[in-house]
Amino acid sequence: MTHTPSPQDAHGCPGGCGAPVTRGRFACPACWRRLPQGYRTAIVATRVAGDHIGHSHAMVNAMHWYRADSDSHADHPEQEETP
Secondary structure (H helix, E strand, C coil): CCCCCCHHHEEECCCCCCCEEECCCCCCHHHHHHCCHHHHHHHHHHHHHCCHHHHHHHHHHHHHHHHHCHHHHHHCCCCCCCC
16 A cells, blocks of 8 residues: 655655655655665664654665665665554
């Protein structure tokens, strides 16, 4: 089942695929899995710790990685809803 969030509840996926992403998530499921584990760990750990500055830095670092890896989203699988 595919869920498309309303525009006010979503942002564009930073992975470059163009998928809408529900607020509270960083990327669509496919782009999140594409992101190396270290980047994912930093994003989650800083959010859980309430480290707003560290969380912002972790997300910016991940966005830089996505830009450097921009060719790999060409084979983006169909979006799936995650729990």
